[in-house]
Amino acid sequence: MSLNSIMNIATSGMSAAQTQLRVVSDNVSNVNTPGYIRKIADQQAWAQHGVGTGVEITRIRLATDRFLQAASLNAGAEAGRQNVRYELFDRIQSLFGDPGADSGFFSQIDSMFAAFATSAENATSGPMRQDAIYKTQALFDESARIAKQIQAVREDADGRIQSAVERTNSLLEQIEKLNVEIAKANVVGADSTGAETAQAGLINELAELMDVRTTPRSVGGVEIRTGAGILLAGQGAARLEYTRGGAVSSESAFDDIWITEPNSQRRPLSAGLASGEIKGLMELRDVEAPAAADRLAELMTRLADELNRAHNASSSVPAPTVLNGRNVGQSLETALEGFTGRTTITIVNDQGVIQNSADIVFSGGTMTVNGVAATPATFLATLNGQLGGATASFVNGVLSIDAGGTNGVAIADDATTPSNKAGRGFSHYFGLNDLVSTDRLALYDTGLTPASLHGFTPGETLTLRFNDAAGTKIRDIAVAVPAGAGTVAELLTALNDPATGVGRMGTFSLDAKGELTFTGRGDPAPTMSVQEDRTTQVPSGVSMSELFGIGGVRASRADGFSVRGDIVKDPAKLALAQLNLGVAAGTAALSKNDGRGARLLAGAGQNATAFSAAGGAASGSMSVSRYASELSGEIGGKATIAKNRATSAQALYTEASARRTSSEGVNMDEELVLMTTYQQAFNASARLIQAASEMYDTLIGMMR
Template identity: 25%
Template structure:
C-alpha cells in the first residue's frame, strides 16, 4: 500500500466520522422534538488503489420501525375517537345530573307528583292548585333546558367537524407537497440525504396528525412517496391532495337530522373532492378519529338522548290528556254481523282506534291499531308507530272523509275485518265464518278543560294539543321536549285542575280529577320507542313514566362511565405503543453519547494515521 493510498483511506475515515458526528449532534439536539426519528450514517466500503479499502457516506438512514408506526397511527385514531366521545358523554351526564341530587329531571317529576297528591288532599286549596301549576312548569322547563343543551352539544359537534376538516385539508396539502419534493431526491429510492430525512420526519408528523382526525391507511412507493387512503379505501393524498368538504348547516334542532339520501339530510355531509370535479360522500364511512366521534355524537348519541326526553314528554302529555272510549256493542240481526261502533268524531291526526280480531279458523288473535293520518304522503306507516310489538299498524288518510270506509276495508281485508258507516261513526263488524271482533276502542286527545271527562290537557306543544300527529314535515313527537309548555288556560285559571264539568259545576272540593291525574302520573304504563336506546325493536321497554325515566337516566350514566373506561384504556395502549416506538426509533441520549465517544476515538485514530503519514513524507523529503 502506498502512502497516497493510506492517506486517502484516512481522509475518507475522517469525512465519515465528521458526517457521523454531525448526525449524532442532530440526534442529541432533537431528542425532545415530537416526531423526530433517530438518524444514522449509511457507510459503504470502497476500494482504494490496488490493496486498500476506504469508506464512503452513501446517505442518511432513519431508524424507523414501520410496523410500530402503523400500529401507533391506528391507535392514535382510536384514542382520539374514544377520548372525544367520552368528553361529550361526560357533558351529557352533566345535563342529566346525578339522580340522587336536586334539580334533576327525576327530582322535578317527583315534585310534580307530590304537588298533585297534595292537591288531592285539599282540592279547594288555591295555594295547592298554584303549587301544581308551578311544579308542572318546572318539569316542562327542565325538559326544555335539557333539550336545548343536547342540541347545543349537537351544534358543537357540527362546528367541530367543520374545524377538523379545515385542519385535515391543510395537513393533506402539506403531505402532497412533501411527496412532490421527494421526486427530486438526488439519491433516489430509500436512501436519503440529511434534508430529505428531515422532510420524511415532517411528513410522518403530518400523517400522524391526520390519523387523529380519521382512520387512514398509508402506502409507499420506491421514491418514498406516501399515498394516503381513508380506512374504507378512498384516496386522500398522492402527488395531489384531495379536498374534504363539509357543508355545515348552522343552527341544529331536533328535526335537523343527517340521512344518506342526499335529498333528505338537513345537516352537514362530509365529502372528498378531486381536481377533476368528482366527489365521494364519506359521511357514513369514517369509523375512527375525531371526525367519527363528532359524527356519532351529532347523529346518534345526542339524537338518542333527545328521543329519550321526547318520549317522556309525549307519554306524560298523553297520560293526562288522552281519553280511551270502548266501542258501543252492535247486535243487529243476523247475529254474525255483530261488532262495535266507534265514535271517531273527535279523532285527531295521530290519534288511534284499536281493534282486536280473532281468526275463527285458527283462533289467532291480532291487535290492530288504526292511526288517523291527514297526509297521504307518509303512508304506509311502520308497525313501530305505536311502539307496541304486538300491534299491526294501519294508517288511514282522513283528509278525504268520504273514502275512509273504503280505505279501511281495503287495508284490513287480509284480516277479514268489515267496516261500514262514515268517517265519524265507524262500524267494525264480524266476518261470518272468518273473524270475530273481540274488542274495539277509540283514543282521542282532549283539548277542552271541561265537559269531556276527567282527562286534562295539562301540557301542550307550545300551545297546541299534542296528538302524536304524523305528516311529511315530520312527526310531532320530534323535539316535543324542547317545546313542552303548561296549558296557558290552566295557568290563567288553576281551578280547572279540579273543576272538570260546568253543567253541573264540579264542587271545588271534589278530588275526582286530581285523583285521576295522580294515578296517571304514577301508574300509567307505556311502550317506549327503541329509538331511545332503551329496549329493542322486538322487545321495547314497557313501564311507568318514573321507571322509564330512571331507566334512561341510569343508562346514560353507565354509557358515560363505559366511554371513560374505553378512553382510558385506549390512552394506556397508545402510551405503551409510543414508548415502544420511541425505544425503536427515538433518540436515546446514553446511546448517542457512547456512539459519540466511539466516533471521537475513531476520529483520533484517523488523525493519527494522517499525522504518521505526514511524518513519513517529511523523512522521505529529507532523504532526497
C-alpha cells in the same frame, strides 16, 4: 497499496466519522424536542476491482419503526374518537343533573307527582294547586331546555367537524408539499431527514382526526390512505368538502363529508371511516345525541299523555264553559271509527248540577246518542240535537264542545264499559280536557286501521333519505300518495313498493293501535330520515311525517309541551274532581271538595303505559316512573362507558407513543457511546493520514 490510496482511505474515514458526529450532535441537541425522530447515518465500504478503497455515508435516515408507527397512529385515531365522544356525551349527561339531587331533572318528576298527591288532600287549596301547576310547568320547561341543549351539542359537534375538515385539508397540503421536497432531496442525494421529521409530525396530527395507513414511496416520502383505502396523499393531495347547515333541527339529517381523491374521484368520507376525531363527532352527532333526544321525547310524551288521561277523566269545579280538543290529524268520521264502550257528555250549571246530558254508546262501528242511532257522518248533528243548546263542532282536526251561556261541560266514561280507541277514552282521544298541551302532534298510536281513510291528496310526495350505518347516504326515495279509495292500506302498498317505494330498503307496517313503524332490511339496517314532505292531510292540515312520526320528528317532541294556558292563569280550572253520574236529579254531580281527580294525577306515574321504540330501546309496557328511572340509569351508564373507553384508548395511545418514542427518540447514553466511537474512528483515520505523511517525508528525504 500506494500512499495515495492510504491517504484517500483515511480521508474517507475522517469524512464519514465527521458526518456521523454531526448526526450525533444533531440528535443530542434535539433530545428534548417534541416529535423529534433520531437520525442514523448509514455507511458502507467502497471497493474497486475487489479491493477496499475506503468508506462512504450512503444516506442519513430516520430511526423509524413502521410497526410501532402504525400502532401509534391507530391508537391515536381511536383516542381521538373516544375522547371527543366522552367529552360531548358528558355534556349531555350534565344536562339532566344529578339523579339523587332535588334539582335534578328526574327528581322533578317525583316532585311533581308528590305535589298532586298533596293537592288531593285539600282540593280547595289554591296554593297547593298553584304549586302542582308550577312544578308541572317547570318540569316541561326543563325538558324543553334539555332537548334544545342536546341539539346544541349536535350543532357544536357539527361545527367541530367543519373545523376538523379544514384542518385535514391543510395537513394534506403540507404533507404533499413535503413529499415533493423529500423526493427532490433524494434525487440529488441531499439530507431529507428534516422534511421527513416534519412530515411525521403532520401525519401524527392527521391520524388523530381520522384513521390513516402510510406506505413509503420508492422516490421518498409516503403515500397515505384511509383505513378504507381512500387515497389522501402521495399522488397529490385529496380535498375534503363539507358545508354546515344540513340539519337545522333534530328532525333533519346533516349533509355528508365528501372527499375528492387526487384522481378526481369523489366519494363520501364516512364510507369505511373507523376511528379518529371526525368519526367520534359524527357518531355523537348522528347517533348518540339523537338517541338521547328520542328517549327524552318518548318519556315526556307518555308522561303528558298519562297526565292528560287523568285530567280528561276529571273536571274542574265549576266546569269549563268550553272544551277545546287537540288536532287528531284525521277527519271526524275516521276518528270516530273503532270506538267501543260508553261515555257521557253533560252540561252542568255553576253549582255542578246536571242540566242536560248525552249518553253515547259505541258498538261495532255504529253508535247511539241518548238511544238515537247515528253514524260517524251524522254523529255531530245527532250530538248537537241531544245537548239541548250546547254546541259541538269539528274544525281542522279539532273537536270542541261549547256549553253556551254560564253552564259548563263535564265528561265521564262508564265505569263498567268505558269508551276506548287505541287505549284512550273519548275525551282523552280528542284531548277535550287536556292538562298538558303541545304545539305539534306527539302521539302516533293514531287508532287508524288499513281500512281507514288517510285524507292525503293523490300525487302529493314524501321524500325519504336512507343512510348506511356509517351515516353515508344510500339514496333518496320520493313516494307519491296513490290514487284510489284513499285507504291506509293503499298508502302502505305505495310506501312498500320495491320499484317506486322503499321496499328495497325496508317495510312500513301498521300495528293494532294505528302506529306506523319502519323496519329496515339488512344487518345493520339503514336509517331513515325525511328529506322533504309535501303532503297535507285534510282537514287537519298536518303532513304525513307529522301524523305518523316518520323520520326525526319523534325526537323533537320534548320541547313542545306546556301546561294549558288558561289553567296556568287560573289554578281553579285544574280538574281535581270527578263527575258523579249516579246522583239524584237536582243534586250536584261535581264537588269542590272532591280530590279524586288529584289522586288520579298523583298516580299517573304508576300506570302501565305502552312506550314506543325510541333511541335504540325496544317498545314495551311499563310505568312512566320506571321508564324515567331506566332512562336515568342509561344516560349515566353510557357516560360511564364513554369515560372508560376514553381512558382506555388514551392509555393505549400513551403506551404506544412511549414505545415508539423509546425506539425512535434520542437516548443520551447511546448517543454518547456513538460519539466516543465516531471520535475514535476520526482519530484513527487522522493517525493514518499522519503515518502516510511521515512515510511521504521519508521517501522524499531518501530522494534528496
